[in-house]
Amino acid sequence: MVTKEDLLAFNQEKAVRERLFIDSLVATMHSSVMPHYAETATGLRVWSSDRFEQLGAPLALGDTVQWVGELMLTDSTVLSTWTEEEPLRFLWNRSDWPAGFHELAALLVDGQRAVCLVPSHLAWGLTGYPPLVPQEAALLLNIRQQMRGSGQVGLEVCHTYRHVWNALLDGMEEGVWPGDADWIQSPGLAASPCMAWYEKDDGFEFDDPAKHVSVEIRSFRLTIDTDVPEDLGASSWDFDPSDGGQLLPVLADLQQLYPLKRKWACWCPADVVIDEPGMRALGVTKSDVLGFQWEFQAVDVPLSVQ
Numbered sequence: 001m002v003t004k005e006d007l008l009a010f011n012q013e014k015a016v017r018e019r020l021f022i023d024s025l026v027a028t029m030h031s032s033v034m035p036h037y038a039e040t041a042t043g044l045r046v047w048s049s050d051r052f053e054q055l056g057a058p059l060a061l062g063d064t065v066q067w068v069g070e071l072m073l074t075d076s077t078v079l080s081t082w083t084e085e086e087p088l089r090f091l092w093n094r095s096d097w098p099a100g101f102h103e104l105a106a107l108l109v110d111g112q113r114a115v116c117l118v119p120s121h122l123a124w125g126l127t128g129y130p131p132l133v134p135q136e137a138a139l140l141l142n143i144r145q146q147m148r149g150s151g152q153v154g155l156e157v158c159h160t161y162r163h164v165w166n167a168l169l170d171g172m173e174e175g176v177w178p179g180d181a182d183w184i185q186s187p188g189l190a191a192s193p194c195m196a197w198y199e200k201d202d203g204f205e206f207d208d209p210a211k212h213v214s215v216e217i218r219s220f221r222l223t224i225d226t227d228v229p230e231d232l233g234a235s236s237w238d239f240d241p242s243d244g245g246q247l248l249p250v251l252a253d254l255q256q257l258y259p260l261k262r263k264w265a266c267w268c269p270a271d272v273v274i275d276e277p278g279m280r281a282l283g284v285t286k287s288d289v290l291g292f293q294w295e296f297q298a299v300d301v302p303l304s305v306q
Helices: 004-029 099-107 160-173 249-257 276-282
Strands: 036-039 045-048 063-073 078-082 088-091 113-118 139-150 187-189 195-199 213-222 230-239 263-269 289-298
Touching: 004 045, 004 113, 099 113, 099 139, 160 195, 160 263, 160 289, 195 249, 249 263, 249 289
Parallel strands: none
Antiparallel strands: 036 045, 045 113, 063 078, 063 088, 063 139, 113 139, 187 195, 195 263, 213 230, 213 289, 263 289
């Protein structure tokens, strides 16, 4: 059984490995073009053409920050380009962009250029930002900051509705698994845009991919107004795993990636799992988080839907 201490030790080991990797990158990135270098207490590594002195007025909560430049992976793969015509705009310390973005903005003044290595815990962390950003990816920013004053941001996508999801991610980093703690005793994390894990204990794996299975899924909803997930009930049916459309896409992807695993749990932002018409039909909003726990059983003959 994986304990909270095991998870903390695992996360600490990953953090050490990532720091060594970033240290190796830093050694190759110093240049006369960006002569001023700073490392923050949280782990940002920043180079700039100017000193980090915040000669302008400090940022206030809700100020609009605008960036022109590029967002990349550390192998220089360009994820997003922001131009003068279509810059990145976000509300400082209010928008739900990664913490590293907000911290970098606070270091810079209007017009200042910077290159910044953002460690994964200050980026999109455990889940990444599919399909652009992989899980646990460090990022590289090459930007020029422009200040637009406070107030509304015309073109910004403001992700403050991710509050519930971010709280779950924070708990996961500290070894707190959401949902029913007794459902899975020995969790193994799965590759997914959501938080997904399967039962690793003996007896919960097929010997070979099943030709026909039954599945029972129980669904939950967590909202910004509740501390305990709401049980939305259970349903069961049988199907051929090779047939499409039998499971929600996120769950189907897990079944295809791990066809031998039988017992699962998964938590996702509602708008990652279902489209807007589906959310309206279920009475959920994009700020909600949906949870699922399910188990597959191999069957010889089709069972009726219950």
